[in-house]
Amino acid sequence: MKNNPLYVTRPFCAPPEEFAEEYRRMSEAARFTNHGNCHERLERELAGYLGVPYFSLVNNATTGLMIACKALNLRGEVIVSPFTFPATVNALTWCGLTPVFADIAEKSFNLDPRRAEEAVTTRTSAILPVHLYGNVCDTRAFDEIARRRKLRLLYDAAHAFGVTRGDLPVGRYGDISVFSFHATKLFHTGEGGGLSCRTADLKNQVDLLRNFGIRDTECVLTAGINGKMSELHAALGLVNLRHIAAERNERARVRRLYEEQLESLRGLTVIKPPSGGREALQYFVVQIDAAYFGMSRDSLCALLETNGVYARKYFYPLCSEQAPYRNLASAAPENLSAAITAAKQLLCLPFYGAMTSTDVDRVCGIISKSCRSRPEMPAHA
Ligand SMILES: *Cc1c(COP(=O)(O)O)cnc(C)c1O
Numbered sequence: 001m002k003n004n005p006l007y008v009t010r011p012f013c014a015p016p017e018e019f020a021e022e023y024r025r026m027s028e029a030a031r032f033t034n035h036g037n038c039h040e041r042l043e044r045e046l047a048g049y050l051g052v053p054y055f056s057l058v059n060n061a062t063t064g065l066m067i068a069c070k071a072l073n074l075r076g077e078v079i080v081s082p083f084t085f086p087a088t089v090n091a092l093t094w095c096g097l098t099p100v101f102a103d104i105a106e107k108s109f110n111l112d113p114r115r116a117e118e119a120v121t122t123r124t125s126a127i128l129p130v131h132l133y134g135n136v137c138d139t140r141a142f143d144e145i146a147r148r149r150k151l152r153l154l155y156d157a158a159h160a161f162g163v164t165r166g167d168l169p170v171g172r173y174g175d176i177s178v179f180s181f182h183a184t185k186l187f188h189t190g191e192g193g194g195l196s197c198r199t200a201d202l203k204n205q206v207d208l209l210r211n212f213g214i215r216d217t218e219c220v221l222t223a224g225i226n227g228k229m230s231e232l233h234a235a236l237g238l239v240n241l242r243h244i245a246a247e248r249n250e251r252a253r254v255r256r257l258y259e260e261q262l263e264s265l266r267g268l269t270v271i272k273p274p275s276g277g278r279e280a281l282q283y284f285v286v287q288i289d290a291a292y293f294g295m296s297r298d299s300l301c302a303l304l305e306t307n308g309v310y311a312r313k314y315f316y317p318l319c320s321e322q323a324p325y326r327n328l329a330s331a332a333p334e335n336l337s338a339a340i341t342a343a344k345q346l347l348c349l350p351f352y353g354a355m356t357s358t359d360v361d362r363v364c365g366i367i368s369k370s371c372r373s374r375p376e377m378p379a380h381a
Pocket residue numbers: 060061062063084085087088130156158159179180181182192193
């Protein structure tokens with residue numbers, strides 16, 4: 001089994017002929033970047049799919065977050081969850097901003113609005129919540145706080161492609177939401193990302209910033225960056241987007257197979273998306289309570305690995321425990337107790353559309369055997 005490894009994800013792969021067809025057209029036009037035909041088509045199609053009025057493609061979500069910070073003219077401190085991928089917090093630092101960590105809510109694992117508001121000072125310019133695992137934050141509370149305290153609201157929606165709450169698309173919340181189209185995400189362009197903006201003015205600012213800040217051949221308006229998505233990446237996106245419904249269906253199938261086998265295990269909780277709306281299907285996450293399960297998350301993860309199953313501890317260690325951030329006052333462990341517990345207990349299991357029921361059985365077999373409360377085998381077995 002060790003020579004048939006199962007990784008936490010396997011990027012979706014569309015039929016090569018479809019990409020070849022896009023490449024043929026691109027090479028006929030001899031245009032490989034600078035907002036060519038593929039780029040413009042993908043930007044329009046994604047705005048439609050995501051249900052957002054103002055949408056801009058970028059070369060990855062990390063640059064996207066940096067562009068968003070500049071477009072919103074952020075200054076001083078930005079309040080952020082420590083329980084996220086390092087890019088969320090690094091983007092702030094690259095923009096000369098000071099991240100201020102606030103704790104997460106225990107059930108949702110998203111930034112707790114009450115704790116975020118407690119962290120607001122006269123230097124705060126924005127809140128940056130993450131829709132962790134694609135589960136939508138308490139947007140109503142964040143809206144209210146942002147309005148009352150005159151703060152900008154920037155969402156990291158890297159995990160939340162196509163997510164809706166009821167009928168409302170996730171990209172409609174806040175001033176800007178940043179999506180990632182990295183190869184490990186549900187929808188991908190190899191490397192890539194996109195920003196959905198609340199207003200046309202914000203989109204214009206984003207579009208200026210992603211193109212060096214250049215207005216025309218002789219005029220630079222602002223110190224921008226190169227955040228453009230290339231035609232090759234956009235072509236991959238166009239092709240992958242044609243298969244998104246099928247990939248979502250396959251992942252929903254895998255999720256059901258996992259749930260059937262894992263839900264009855266004591267000390268293991270399947271982390272479920274909130275009901276009502278289209279779910280993320282980005283990760284399949286379980287929470288291990290060592291006292292009941294009979295084994296810690298870390299031991300289970302190591303055991304899976306011994307058997308060639310590479311689950312991932314998203315997100316351990318916390319960003320607040322990493323070298324660039326651990327000396328910040330807000331990184332103090334007593335400030336972040338819910339995040340510390342979550343980082344010890346959560347585990348992302350292999351999850352992607354191409355997983356077979358045999359693959360799922362193999363992962364679940366190892367987990368069930370590790371659980372202390374497993375049903376006893378009949379004596380004659
Ligand atoms: C993947 C990810 C990012 C970074 O996305 P890139 O497109 O790889 O730059 C940012 N935030 C979160 C939460 C992510 O998971």
